[in-house]
Amino acid sequence: MSSPALVFEGVGKSYGSIPAAVDVDLEVQRGELVTLIGPSGCGKSTALRLMAGLERPDRGRILVAGEVVAGPGTFVQPEKRRVGMVFQDHALFPHLSVERNVAFGLIDLPRAERKARVAEVLGLVRLADKAKRYPHELSGGEQQRVALARALAPKPAVVLLDEPFSSLDENLRAQVRAELVGVLRATGTTAVFVTHDQTEALSIGDRVVVMQAGHIEQADTPQRVFESPASRFVASFMGDADFLPAHVHSALLTCEIGVVSTVPGWGRADVDVEVVLRPHEVALSPAVGRKGEGPEVVAVEYHGAFVLHTVRLASGRTLRSWQQHAVRYPVGTPVEASVVAGVTPTLLVGDRAVVAPPAAPPLS
Numbered sequence: 575m576s577s578p579a580l581v582f583e584g585v586g587k588s589y590g591s592i593p594a595a596v597d598v599d600l601e602v603q604r605g606e607l608v609t610l611i612g613p614s615g616c617g618k619s620t621a622l623r624l625m626a627g628l629e630r631p632d633r634g635r636i637l638v639a640g641e642v643v644a645g646p647g648t649f650v651q652p653e654k655r656r657v658g659m660v661f662q663d664h665a666l667f668p669h670l671s672v673e674r675n676v677a678f679g680l681i682d683l684p685r686a687e688r689k690a691r692v693a694e695v696l697g698l699v700r701l702a703d704k705a706k707r708y709p710h711e712l713s714g715g716e717q718q719r720v721a722l723a724r725a726l727a728p729k730p731a732v733v734l735l736d737e738p739f740s741s742l743d744e745n746l747r748a749q750v751r752a753e754l755v756g757v758l759r760a761t762g763t764t765a766v767f768v769t770h771d772q773t774e775a776l777s778i779g780d781r782v783v784v785m786q787a788g789h790i791e792q793a794d795t796p797q798r799v800f801e802s803p804a805s806r807f808v809a810s811f812m813g814d815a816d817f818l819p820a821h822v823h824s825a826l827l828t829c830e831i832g833v834v835s836t837v838p839g840w841g842r843a844d845v846d847v848e849v850v851l852r853p854h855e856v857a858l859s860p861a862v863g864r865k866g867e868g869p870e871v872v873a874v875e876y877h878g879a880f881v882l883h884t885v886r887l888a889s890g891r892t893l894r895s896w897q898q899h900a901v902r903y904p905v906g907t908p909v910e911a912s913v914v915a916g917v918t919p920t921l922l923v924g925d926r927a928v929v930a931p932p933a934a935p936p937l938s
């Protein structure tokens with residue numbers, strides 16, 4: 575079996591007393607697209623800089639395509655690593671034409687080969703006809719494709735992309751993203767993206783790596799990160815989430831809004847947990863003729879295709895619910911809230927998700 579494109583083994587990096595990477599383990603397989611996401615300051619850029627060789631780890635090892643590029647007694651300079659970079663602002667040389675920008679990393683190749691490779695990668699990013707232009711004569715999306723072509727030209731083992739779409743305006747971003755991901759997929763390129771946009775992280779990546787305070791909280795498929803978050807932090811960072819105290823008894827999960835679901839395998843459990851509910855998992859219906867206290871709509875936010883309703887429960891806790899475009903319960907409407915059938919929500923004990931009943935405390 576071929577070695578992974580990129581490996582972090584127990585990598586640590588601090589700036590003074592600030593830990594930017596703490597015991598980071600990560601394997602990126604060949605052809606995989608991985609996104610790194612987390613709040614500002616969580617260590618995303620540091621991780622990328624360590625991969626590129628722009629920082630040295632304090633401990634641990636980094637391997638690119640099976641070769642140790644950083645570790646005790648070893649440090650391979652950035653230009654000697656098989657790593658390509660695409661920056662937020664494209665970082666193209668303004669005084670060089672498109673083809674000369676792309677040729678920049680190919681100095682070592684004989685002239686004819688270099689020309690052929692430049693033509694090949696410009697073809698891949700569909701810019702063959704713009705080879706003689708200068709960066710300022712291109713659109714933002716085209717500039718980004720030149721930056722990608724330049725990164726791909728030396729056939730790197732992995733391409734690192736640091737917030738590559740954040741300088742593009744909203745309308746252009748989705749299109750450029752689709753084009754760029756299309757090129758990466760078509761060429762079987764391994765890529766690590768840094769992003770601060772949750773939707774982007776979920777839609778681009780084969781795997782999403784969620785970081786906090788220099789730690790990897792969860793590295794998983796987009797579906798699992800969203801549907802089975804490993805912790806309270808991941809649940810609330812990757813999408814909207816509300817948390818309600820809940821109880822599991824005889825495999826039945828209940829909370830303030832009633833029975834949520836059954837929990838297979840929890841037949842003997844009798845434990846307090848918290849249930850994580852996302853707005854698309856919460857159903858509402860008007861509580862016609864209800865007397866007394868009960869859930870009530872306290873905010874309505876129109877989002878176009880969907881309308882976000884915030885409901886205050888009798889306990890004072892709030893719960894959010896997406897409703898279809900045409901449904902709007904005005905503020906003050908008494909409602910019944912329930913969990914959409916078929917949902918198996920995440921359960922938390924403390925800040926960690928649990929999939930099996932927590933062990934009973936040892937008898938003292």
Ligand code: ADP
Nearest residue numbers: 589592593594613614615616617618619620621
């Ligand atoms: P992110 O990219 O997720 O915003 P960074 O990797 O840039 O996070 O930063 C991680 C932590 O390391 C932050 O607390 C940041 O202030 C600190 N940091 C990053 N680079 C340096 C540096 N060159 N000198 C000192 N502290 C730094």
